[in-house]
Amino acid sequence: xxxxxxxxxxxxxxxxxxxxxxxxxxxxxxxxxxxxxxxxxxxxxxxxxxxxxxxxxxxxxxxxxxxxxxxxxxxxxxxxxxxxxxxxxxxxxxxxxxxxxxxxxxxxxxxxxxxxxxxxxxxxxxxxxxxxxxxxxxxxxxxxxxxxxxxxxxxxxxxxxxxxxxxxxxxxxxxxxxxxxxxxxxxxxxxxxxxxxxxxxxxxxxxxxxxxxxxxxxxxxxxxxxxxxxxxxxx
Amino acid sequence: xxxxxxxxxxxxxxxxxxxxxxxxxxxxxxxxxxxxxxxxxxxxxxxxxxxxxxxxxxxxxxxxxxxxxxxxxxxxxxxxxxxxxxxxxxxxxxxxxxxxxxxxxxxxxxxxxxxxxxxxxxxxxxxxxxxxxxxxxxxxxxxxxxxxxxxxxxxxxxxxxxxxxxxxxxxxxxxxxxxxxxxxxxxxxxxxxxxxxxxxxxxxxxxxxxxxxxxxxxxxxxxxxxxxxxxxxxxxxxxxxxxxxxxxxxxxxxxxxxxxxxxxxxxxxxxxxxxxxxxxxxxxxxxxxxxxx
Ligand SMILES: Nc1ncnc2c1ncn2[C@@H]1O[C@H](COP(=O)(O)OP(=O)(O)OP(=O)(O)O)[C@@H](O)[C@H]1O
Ligand SMILES: [Mg+2]
Numbered sequence: 001x002x003x004x005x006x007x008x009x010x011x012x013x014x015x016x017x018x019x020x021x022x023x024x025x026x027x028x029x030x031x032x033x034x035x036x037x038x039x040x041x042x043x044x045x046x047x048x049x050x051x052x053x054x055x056x057x058x059x060x061x062x063x064x065x066x067x068x069x070x071x072x073x074x075x076x077x078x079x080x081x082x083x084x085x086x087x088x089x090x091x092x093x094x095x096x097x098x099x100x101x102x103x104x105x106x107x108x109x110x111x112x113x114x115x116x117x118x119x120x121x122x123x124x125x126x127x128x129x130x131x132x133x134x135x136x137x138x139x140x141x142x143x144x145x146x147x148x149x150x151x152x153x154x155x156x157x158x159x160x161x162x163x164x165x166x167x168x169x170x171x172x173x174x175x176x177x178x179x180x181x182x183x184x185x186x187x188x189x190x191x192x193x194x195x196x197x198x199x200x201x202x203x204x205x206x207x208x209x210x211x212x213x214x215x216x217x218x219x220x221x222x223x224x225x226x227x228x229x230x231x232x233x234x235x
Numbered sequence: 236x237x238x239x240x241x242x243x244x245x246x247x248x249x250x251x252x253x254x255x256x257x258x259x260x261x262x263x264x265x266x267x268x269x270x271x272x273x274x275x276x277x278x279x280x281x282x283x284x285x286x287x288x289x290x291x292x293x294x295x296x297x298x299x300x301x302x303x304x305x306x307x308x309x310x311x312x313x314x315x316x317x318x319x320x321x322x323x324x325x326x327x328x329x330x331x332x333x334x335x336x337x338x339x340x341x342x343x344x345x346x347x348x349x350x351x352x353x354x355x356x357x358x359x360x361x362x363x364x365x366x367x368x369x370x371x372x373x374x375x376x377x378x379x380x381x382x383x384x385x386x387x388x389x390x391x392x393x394x395x396x397x398x399x400x401x402x403x404x405x406x407x408x409x410x411x412x413x414x415x416x417x418x419x420x421x422x423x424x425x426x427x428x429x430x431x432x433x434x435x436x437x438x439x440x441x442x443x444x445x446x447x448x449x450x451x452x453x454x455x456x457x458x459x460x461x462x463x464x465x466x467x468x469x470x471x472x473x474x475x476x477x478x479x480x481x482x483x484x485x486x487x488x489x490x491x492x493x494x495x496x497x498x499x500x501x502x503x504x505x506x507x508x509x510x511x512x513x514x515x516x517x518x519x520x521x522x523x524x525x526x527x528x
Contacts (some may be wrong), residue, residue, distance in 0.1 A: 055421065091417070147421070
């Protein structure tokens with residue numbers, strides 16, 4: 001099957017500091033691809049580079065036939081990539097409804113999409129008028145997911161969506177990732193801990209010092225847990 | 236005149252000042268809130284509005300209302316266009332860097348001011364009010380036009396509030412203000428929002444100037460005091476807070492009117508500056524501002 005997203009030779013800098021070094025990665029159609037790596041390895045930067053929020057000095061990010069590095073950042077979501085940032089980055093002063101409205105920004109009409117998304121996360125429907133900054137952590141994460149799903153993305157980027165959540169909420173997020181996968185959405189899932197991904201991921205890439213060191217199927221990972229220790233340390 | 240009517244007159248004068256100041260400060264506050272740009276040239280957009288009002292009004296003959304209404308449309312549009320050019324040519328190229336844009340807008344201030352001196356001259360020139368109706372109160376007569384200025388300002392402030400809180404464009408502006416990076420990740424063209432906000436901010440200053448110029452005169456240095464007062468209002472009200480801007484404009488305008496009338500205009504300015512100093516020390520985010528994220 002064709003690849004959903006192909007990253008190759010990506011070099012990214014913050015000022016003069018290089019953070020990504022010729023990073024390459026392929027996201028297959030319909031797979032959940034997990035990025036694992038230590039703090040500061042460059043996982044978030046990789047996602048930001050895909051979104052065009054950090055510009056790539058060299059290298060390419062292709063979404064089907066479209067070269068994303070050539071687009072202005074606000075065109076990337078229109079091309080079909082949605083982003084759930086680390087720490088959620090909700091518009092805290094705005095209501096739940098307004099945050100969802102922002103997710104619908106790329107389309108002229110979004111009523112059906114909005115309803116469909118609220119059906120996935122029914123707690124949000126009860127809290128549309130509430131300021132999103134006052135939601136609980138789990139509700140905020142659901143809102144961040146809902147806001148991204150409003151784009152009806154082909155590719156979904158999730159940056160540590162289970163960070164700081166209790167187990168039942170983690171299960172809920174994991175379950176929505178799995179059901180998106182069934183609908184053909186390709187997902188890049190950034191996580192710190194390997195247990196968080198074994199049940200949902202198809203493949204795992206290990207990132208170290210701004211490079212992808214190794215990409216393996218989850219089956220390999222179950223058989224040989226030592227691989228994880230090599231890149232993430234004891235977890 | 237007895238004390239009561241005297242106080243009423245001072246308050247009315249203060250409200251007119253507040254009305255103009257609120258519009259002007261709103262422009263400054265929008266630009267800072269959304270773009271993080273401290274626009275030192277904001278007073279020159281105001282001056283340019285007044286000077287253009289004179290130019291347009293004197294180009295139109297006939298009833299003064301025709302020339303004034305033409306000025307009310309044309310002057311803000313021209314000033315908005317100047318701001319757009321400044322945004323594309325200067326601010327955008329500086330990547331909206333907060334420090335660099337301060338220096339750049341200082342430069343813009345001098346360019347606009349010297350251009351006005353060159354093409355308009357150093358004279359103060361009047362613009363006729365569109366009508367001269369005087370409302371006679373039991374104690375004194377009061378300019379109907381000044382009351383109209385207050386009304387126009389209230390209408391514009393309400394419109395701005397409605398646009399910000401109820402429309403898609405307003406949502407884009409607020410999203411850009413809170414978190415421009417995330418806004419982009421949801422398809423909001425932040426660059427265009429910046430350009431639009433800078434133009435609208437300048438147009439608000441120009442409208443304020445056109446409204447007030449019939450009660451004073453157009454002069455190439457007239458932007459200085461309103462700039463200072465706008466900064467005072469924005470600091471007291473809290474940067475980026477519309478409600479704070481309006482409340483602070485009322486506070487500064489009305490107290491300025493009353494203190495000027497009963498004591499002296501200088502004392503009014505001293506007190507306003509003192510209030511700002513107190514706010515900066517005890518509540519740096521302003522009365523209505525939210526503290527930095
Ligand atoms: N805005 C920035 N300016 C300068 N350096 C940055 C910036 N953001 C990240 N970095 C640096 O880039 C490197 C990679 O950061 P990145 O956020 O991509 O790591 P990460 O893998 O997502 O880490 P974590 O697991 O802690 O989220 C780090 O060394 C970090 O200090
Ligand atoms: Mg990260």
